[in-house]
Amino acid sequence: MPSRDSSRRRRTSTDKEGAGHRSRDALRAAQMYYLQDLTMDAIARELRTSRSTVSRLLSLARQTGLVQISVNNPTERAPVLEQQIRRRFGVEAHVVPVADSVSDSEALERVAIQAARTISPLMDSNAIIGVAWGSTLSAVSHHLTRKDIHDSTIVQLNGAGNTQTTGITYASEILRRFGQAYGARVEQFPVPAFFDHAETKRAMWNERSVRRILDLQHRMTVAVFGVGSIDAGIPSHVYSGGYLDDEDLAQLAEDEVVGDVATMFFREDGSHRDILLNQRSTGPDLDRLREVRRRICVVSGETKINGLRGALAAGLATDLILDEASARRLVQLAADEQPGAPARLAGTSRADR
Amino acid sequence: MPSRDSSRRRRTSTDKEGAGHRSRDALRAAQMYYLQDLTMDAIARELRTSRSTVSRLLSLARQTGLVQISVNNPTERAPVLEQQIRRRFGVEAHVVPVADSVSDSEALERVAIQAARTISPLMDSNAIIGVAWGSTLSAVSHHLTRKDIHDSTIVQLNGAGNTQTTGITYASEILRRFGQAYGARVEQFPVPAFFDHAETKRAMWNERSVRRILDLQHRMTVAVFGVGSIDAGIPSHVYSGGYLDDEDLAQLAEDEVVGDVATMFFREDGSHRDILLNQRSTGPDLDRLREVRRRICVVSGETKINGLRGALAAGLATDLILDEASARRLVQLAADEQPGAPARLAGTSRADR
DNA sequence: CCCCTTTCTGCACGTTTGTGCAATCTGGTT
């Protein structure tokens, strides 16, 4: 190995160009590491820098989407659970492997990481991406990786007066992260989650500022949301965050509501007609939502199962990302209801481990 | 957390299904490692196995193409060299970063690894893939990663009587590896590289067994090849492997040949008319080759530059994978010839490091 | 020109990962 210390500390002075030599080095390093299988140490020597810098360059390359790692789900022999869900509910399922023993919060975290990586490839240029808020989406938003697409817009799906800061990140924070990851404009929806009076909502819905958002929502090409479930052990913060008072909750019970998507409520069979609270909610009309091309639902935790079943019955999602335990439970319940179908369940829940 | 240790050592007895639980575990492990960022140790605990097994599962997952890692070359601000080559020669260039200080053989190895990974995404179902042989292709063949495509065929581009085992892997070995990686049928071309008499070739070309191969070559959708260069420092073994005698070499010189692709020769300007040896060579007609949709040329080493320039002049390739030094040299030479163009060369060769 | 703030770098350390080897397990055969 020849001399190596001559041209060194200059480097940045030659640096002028926009993205800089940093990302160029990151590309080089990524190629050498992921395509040529060199060690970071070897790369460091070629790049005349330290191994730790290479480590950081690679980390940058992953972060900025220069490197894309995809785990291929060979569709034919896909895991049994995903096939079953697809068949029964007509949604593309992405089951996140999580052992039953991990805590709920860790499971959420892991579903969120995998969700963030699963949705990236679904995002395209010129998209209008509707994003809800809630603990699930918040977690997802933290793990998005950058993807360079152009002229896209992130639009908030439902209002969220952050009057009651419950500690979760604000809706605006979630949106900001999405916007940053995809280099997209962000359009907030500056209304409270619920109006007190349906008339106020009607009035607001005629305001130009609001109509602009509604129009964007109308032209959405992708929607990303979680679900709330009325009986969730850790109740969706819609139900516990002070948005609804006792009277509202009683009304929901009377209307047989099982859950919500973006603060729009529905029943176990998926119906949402005559649910009073929806008249005061700022979420998107569910019939309209169903027309969005790609509707991605992220769910973690068996406690949300009832809300999820309602959402599936309503046909709100085209893609479903959920943890393994919930997936199993979902299939199980469906089989119990409809025993005509091949009842290979006990076998199933073992086979896919 | 419920009981957990009941069903365990059974595992393989319940195992019957084709691919088995091994690849299923590999998929799970891959998801957890690459999509959820768990450590192998954590995965091992969830899978109830040892960390080393997880390491091996992941290695399997990468090997079998379950995990796909791609390094995204953001086309707009692509490395300068690749743009320049694209503009001047009309081929899609993939420049492999290799420091000038590494040995030729190591450079070849690294170009080969990256080439193998670069061509995988280009392979599709129902393809007919023509493959040449030589030290470059041999190196590439060692690093192919599996990709599940269906009903494809690998066809040998030119004959190679392995009468003279020079130590490099036989053509058949190269083909076998390609076939295995892509799950494709392999069609060998059982003729010597060169006939002694052109008439023998004509006769053979009417044999049914040969015609079948020629027909496949005619329907090729992808071709993969290196280049030979007459004056290569480490001469392509076509020129030194005993295939050609002194008289042949003299004839090549007289015909002003600079190099070959799949044992078909051409001149610096890309022409190949009236090159006598081509009448006795078993390689594909170059005019025909040019009609193949995707023609991938892999080159490592500046010594091949003359052959490469001829091949490019002949328009034999649509995609070019080459090491950085050669790429620089290529652009340099082109600029010298045609000084009208923006002569930003000194700057260039520095800027892209 | 100097000073302050921000960013970047290499080192050192602890963690994480790959792999040769011996022990074990599996399925098939005598």
Next chain:
DNA sequence: AACCAGATTGCACAAACGTGCAGAAAGGGG
């Protein structure tokens, strides 16, 4: 039943990797 060949496992060790920290460089005002 006993045996054997091949595959698979966990262990132990070495190699490779990530990151907090302190110092150095770069950029931005005054």
